[in-house]
Amino acid sequence: MLRMSPATRGVSRSLVALVAVFGLLASACGGDDDTSTKATEPTTAPTTEPPNAPVADGPTIRVRGQDFSEAVTIAEVYGQYLAAKGYDVEILTPAGFRTEAIEGIANGDLDLIIDYIGGALTALVPDAASSGDPEVIVSIIGPEYEKIGATLLDYSPAVDGDAFVVRGDLDATTISDAAGLDLVLGASAACFERPQCFLGYTDPDIYGIKFGDTVTIEYGPLLGEALASGDVDAVIWNSTAPQISKDGFKVLEDDLGLHPAQNIAPIVSTSVLDAYGAQLAADLNALSAAITTADLVAWNVETDVNFRESNEVATEWLTSKGLI
């Protein structure tokens, strides 16, 4: 017995290990099966579904925001709205930016993204001339999204465009006024190679601005800090940045129409759209129409100035508008 016991212990231990390994494998496969069935076949509605849900069963709509606060809130607004309407929605952890969002919808990892149409134009058709008219832009990017199996729905009146931001005391109201002021420009690395940004500002045929100096600054609150401290005189930011009104900055008017129209618009995977029928498109279009630029600014104030969670801000707004 004394001799046997270590041997039996060894055997039983390896049995336990084997069982554990199989268990893990099984659960891992099970997990995969679950998600794949969810993604491809209709499933039963989640338990959180409100009783008044009228929609038909369909695939899970996976929505993921780009990884900056405004986009995160937008994704929460669309996701929570659809969930409240009774759709099977999964709001994924925000990750990546436009490139990753478009890739995600192209390869089937995502079913709904919300993007700014002008930015999408640059990403999908880099050589296309930019336009201040949203209709022109959607007429170009709509077919591009179709090529990757996605459908561009109606754009929202809410705009978050590029903004040429200066301190409030600068003697200029349009970007053209800035030409002779020898300003120091702060902008993100991306701006310096884009025709609608730095290249357009300095192009003698467009604005022809001669900047005194340029500083590359990580896109975000640091732009505002640099502008406030006087280290730079102008920054290229987004028009809904809450710091603009808070710190007394002003946005110079794009008098030559260089900046593209940047309305937000949802893009849905066509297979999901077909599975739910016209109701899904109608619901999303109704939501897009309800969002305004002022709402975007208000959300950004909540998330970036008051440091509140995006999902709470989204719930609050949807409730206040009676959308959920």
Next chain:
Amino acid sequence: MLAQAAVPRDIGLFEFLFGSKYWTGADGILASLSDTVVLCATVVAVATAIAVPLGAGLAHLRRGELSVTWIVTLSRAVPTFAIAGLLVPISLRRGWGFEPWPIFIALLLVAVPPIYLTSYTAVKEADANTVDAARAMGLAERNVLFRVELSLATSVILAGVRVATVQVVATEPIRAFLGGDGLGRYVRDGLGQNNDNLLLGGAILVASLAALTGGLFGIIQRVALPVGVRRLVHRQP
């Protein structure tokens, strides 16, 4: 630092690294390289000036031995980018600009610990018989430190400075993400502009500089040792 000309996105890696047009000029690789080298050299010089006297002095007096343990633990945990990132807004608000203070302080925190540790340990571990002999011969305490302990410690301290320098050179590129320039700007611009070859080229430049620095210190370590110590070191396997 004139208006930045964007590097074209379709540029080849080879073309970027070996095209003379990207090396010269107020905005070229050479200018970025000199930005980086000047900052790194200053940081290492200041770190050495702080850490060697402090470490050697305390070790000679056999004080603050706990500091070594603490610094070994803590220096691993210092988030350099977070520190620099926190300092930038403070520096801006005080009117000191983007550079050089935030990145300088952050890099100093990278450089001081290894130099302090090696200085402390090397002086403390200097051969006890030799040190006793020096005292017995009637050397003043100051000379025991300067002529015996520090001489014996030179190679180890230089190894510490070497480690610190390579780390500083490899960390300095974060400066480009905080409103500065230097070699890291190619990594930053490559990331921001979706330009993989520029990103890779920048990474190669940074890694090459770090490797080169390490090699250079290998030579310094050979040349700078006192003759007696050099014999000692070489005799050991």
